[in-house]
Amino acid sequence: MADNKVFIFDTTLRDGEQVPGCKLNTEEKIKLALKLEALGVDIIEAGFPISSPGDFASVEEISKVIKNATVCGLTRAVQKDIEVAAAALKPAVRPRIHTGIGSSDNHIKYKFNTTRENIIERAVAAVKLARNLVPDVEFFAEDAGRADLQFLARLVEAVIGAGATVVNIPDTTGSCLPHQYAEKFSYLLNHVANADKAIFSCHCHNDLGLATANSIAGAIAGARQIECTINGIGERAGNTSLEEVVMAIKKHPELDLYTGVDTTQLLPMSHLVAETMRMVVQPNKAVVGDNAFSHSSGIHQDGFLKEATTYEIIAPHEVGADTSRIVLTARSGRSALAYRFKNLGYEFDRNQVDELYQQFLNVADAKKEVGDEDLKEMADKVKTTA
Numbered sequence: 001m002a003d004n005k006v007f008i009f010d011t012t013l014r015d016g017e018q019v020p021g022c023k024l025n026t027e028e029k030i031k032l033a034l035k036l037e038a039l040g041v042d043i044i045e046a047g048f049p050i051s052s053p054g055d056f057a058s059v060e061e062i063s064k065v066i067k068n069a070t071v072c073g074l075t076r077a078v079q080k081d082i083e084v085a086a087a088a089l090k091p092a093v094r095p096r097i098h099t100g101i102g103s104s105d106n107h108i109k110y111k112f113n114t115t116r117e118n119i120i121e122r123a124v125a126a127v128k129l130a131r132n133l134v135p136d137v138e139f140f141a142e143d144a145g146r147a148d149l150q151f152l153a154r155l156v157e158a159v160i161g162a163g164a165t166v167v168n169i170p171d172t173t174g175s176c177l178p179h180q181y182a183e184k185f186s187y188l189l190n191h192v193a194n195a196d197k198a199i200f201s202c203h204c205h206n207d208l209g210l211a212t213a214n215s216i217a218g219a220i221a222g223a224r225q226i227e228c229t230i231n232g233i234g235e236r237a238g239n240t241s242l243e244e245v246v247m248a249i250k251k252h253p254e255l256d257l258y259t260g261v262d263t264t265q266l267l268p269m270s271h272l273v274a275e276t277m278r279m280v281v282q283p284n285k286a287v288v289g290d291n292a293f294s295h296s297s298g299i300h301q302d303g304f305l306k307e308a309t310t311y312e313i314i315a316p317h318e319v320g321a322d323t324s325r326i327v328l329t330a331r332s333g334r335s336a337l338a339y340r341f342k343n344l345g346y347e348f349d350r351n352q353v354d355e356l357y358q359q360f361l362n363v364a365d366a367k368k369e370v371g372d373e374d375l376k377e378m379a380d381k382v383k384t385t386a
């Protein structure tokens, strides 16, 4: 692929919504889809139309309102699924059917009880049918992470021959290490005769905490689409987190890759998804967690207050956060204490700060975090005794 744009395929509304307790109604899905489009994602996987009347309606209604992004519906490699998805996507300006089938011997044996040859036949038939209904067809080789690579190459070549415009190589079980996942793309891009006719896509799950690393490794190896979700929500341990891959690409210009995502909308989007799906974001979550821009230990605070880049590789405004936070705990130092006093309007000389610091440590040892009210109380005592 000559172009170095990495297309961002958001599956918050499909793989993300499969999380227990995260189910959305049509109204909520439309609201999130519009925000995803404004965020700049290229493809919105809106749902799995055959799975329920509600999901059909969601895909159909999202297809009506989304004008710039591609709207995608998931199917199995089954005729009825594909026809239903095409019907739901009818109003879309840019419809895409995402169809596929298991590709690992494990799935072929236990899920399909069939042969590799039969899998290729079913995959080709599904892609041909989908291509008769929409111009953009993505094929997923489910459990490609554990599939035999030579068989995977045959399958991929066959579906591209049948008209697939995008080929998704999912690490469905999140089992790959980054170099192993990258090797799959290198191998496929070099051994599939018609590889230049399709975009290759990463779809990673986070069972070993490697979904972001694997997706970036895939892109470095030549994939030009990454499938991901806001806050990394998804089946089991989740999917690749959109905010993480987008910021990793942005922060590494040497990769010579880019996305169309407006990073200043990442934090508001994260909050909206957490609230709508009632799924809290862990405080230490990369990029969008509450602690992503908090500094708590004295050494870090001192460095940060001298120059923010000593401890921050992302400036808060880049992802839509207001500011970094200097949190006061028993591990904090004098410079952080003086800084927080200053923000509250108190200017103390060095001796006063030293004295206050001893009081502060007593309060801090008794509490998890020292807040503004505690500081005011300490400061006012100094002022009245001075």
Ligand code: KIV
Pocket: 015, 140, 142, 143, 168, 170, 171, 172, 173, 203, 205
């Ligand atoms: O993880 C997976 O393999 C999937 C496919 C349906 C794309 O979600």
Ligand code: ZN
Pocket: 015, 170, 172, 203, 205, 235, 239
């Ligand atoms: Zn998945």
